[in-house]
Amino acid sequence: MLNVSSPQICIGITPSSIAITRVTGILRKSTQVVAEKILPLDQRGVFKQLCDQLSALLKDNGLRNASAKIVLSDALARMWVVDPPLNTSSLSDLQAAAAARFQVLYGETPAQWMIQADYQADRTFLAAAMPSAWLEAIEVVRRDFQLKINEIAPQSVVAYNRWHHLLQAGAWLVNHQEGKIAIAITGGKKHIIAYRHIQCRPQDIADESSFTQFLRQQALLMSIPLSGSICFPNLTHELSWLKFSRAGQPNYRVLQKKAFDHLNAVSNGVDLALTGA
Amino acid sequence: MTRLYIDFSEPTLSQIVHRGGWRFAMAATTVVLILAGAYGAIVFLHTKTQSLEDQLAELHQQAMRAEKTQRKESSKPPAANQQAILAMMAQLNLPWAQLLRTFDSITSKQVALLEFMPDSITRTIKIVAEARNSAQMTRYLEALKKQENLVNVRLVHHEINAADKLNPIRFEFEVQWVTGGAP
Numbered sequence: 001m002l003n004v005s006s007p008q009i010c011i012g013i014t015p016s017s018i019a020i021t022r023v024t025g026i027l028r029k030s031t032q033v034v035a036e037k038i039l040p041l042d043q044r045g046v047f048k049q050l051c052d053q054l055s056a057l058l059k060d061n062g063l064r065n066a067s068a069k070i071v072l073s074d075a076l077a078r079m080w081v082v083d084p085p086l087n088t089s090s091l092s093d094l095q096a097a098a099a100a101r102f103q104v105l106y107g108e109t110p111a112q113w114m115i116q117a118d119y120q121a122d123r124t125f126l127a128a129a130m131p132s133a134w135l136e137a138i139e140v141v142r143r144d145f146q147l148k149i150n151e152i153a154p155q156s157v158v159a160y161n162r163w164h165h166l167l168q169a170g171a172w173l174v175n176h177q178e179g180k181i182a183i184a185i186t187g188g189k190k191h192i193i194a195y196r197h198i199q200c201r202p203q204d205i206a207d208e209s210s211f212t213q214f215l216r217q218q219a220l221l222m223s224i225p226l227s228g229s230i231c232f233p234n235l236t237h238e239l240s241w242l243k244f245s246r247a248g249q250p251n252y253r254v255l256q257k258k259a260f261d262h263l264n265a266v267s268n269g270v271d272l273a274l275t276g277a
Numbered sequence: 278m279t280r281l282y283i284d285f286s287e288p289t290l291s292q293i294v295h296r297g298g299w300r301f302a303m304a305a306t307t308v309v310l311i312l313a314g315a316y317g318a319i320v321f322l323h324t325k326t327q328s329l330e331d332q333l334a335e336l337h338q339q340a341m342r343a344e345k346t347q348r349k350e351s352s353k354p355p356a357a358n359q360q361a362i363l364a365m366m367a368q369l370n371l372p373w374a375q376l377l378r379t380f381d382s383i384t385s386k387q388v389a390l391l392e393f394m395p396d397s398i399t400r401t402i403k404i405v406a407e408a409r410n411s412a413q414m415t416r417y418l419e420a421l422k423k424q425e426n427l428v429n430v431r432l433v434h435h436e437i438n439a440a441d442k443l444n445p446i447r448f449e450f451e452v453q454w455v456t457g458g459a460p
Contacts, residue, residue, distance in 0.1 A: 070286070114285055116282075116283045116284060116285055117283060118281040118282045118283055119282075126281055126283065127283075128283050128285075130285050135285055148289070149286045149287070149289075150286065151284050151286055152284060152285040152286040153283055153284050153285065154283075157281050157283045160280075160281055161280040161281055164279075164280065191279075192281070
């Protein structure tokens, strides 16, 4: 049940860092960064190490019995869009279509993966997959600290769910995480019709014009026009120039809450944690 | 546009509450109100049914009591009715044949019976008759006294009927009959 007395936290996990933010207040919520841990280079990308660090952070900050939301970097999940088969007659058909698409895109069977999707029979839908072993590692942490986990999802999904009411039809929702750009492209009815998670060089995101050029290239590769509305969930260090961006073509917009303004530009882990806060 | 239902966590009630927020609160309130309403309606209907059943049982008992009383009353007719019935029965049980035979045997052409009023309770017959003269009247009364089933022959009144040109004697007498003989 809803436990008002238990702390509400949001955990952001990237391949190289973990951040925990805490939400306080009921009517006027405020968010503070509780802890952040950057992993040594040799431990990066190892999910077991990430979970161990998470346990340490929870222990150090006395966060037992917390109500938690876990936001994963898109790099820790696989996401793709699926066109439902024309002869779909049941949910299992859509599940099979998502699994088949996973196999085609990534060249392996989804046996070791947990696939979750926003199954739709009449339009393109987004699917995501996480290694089952990672979910088991999170379950161990949950059990150890008696966490009440409300959500585990990639940042693009959390950001879309949080901000979709502010997105215009055809807008792009863009996340930058550790050298990779995730682009969720919405269609005429504002649902996601395409998703790209691509490597970018530091110079691609160095300033507004370079970034615009980078996005224009991606639009050309996808054979679609560049959207006039590019939205970012939060303001990260790497994209700090967004603070000075003026309305233009395209129009860049940071969706983060005013309440986070005092945090200014944030690290990648905190960026994730704030997305879910 | 709706949210994406992509979540790797185990679905729990806490999760539903967290995601639903005010929607969950409203849904929960609605459910509670509906349940409370349904419970109230059930209790009301139960009470109403119970009350109606009680009323029905009361009415049934009343009907049973009324029926019992009526049965009792109908089986025992009121005293006045009883008297009337007895009187009627006695009147019907008069030994008409025997009396008529007796009177026929002694009545001659000189005496005419005008009224014949039997009283079954006192076993008395009040008779009004006319005779040609007083001798005929006396002879008739004497003849009556000789009858075995007739006693206490008593002349009550006699007068000359002046309205008749033959001036007969109209007389009224009483006689009691005794039972025992064959009708």
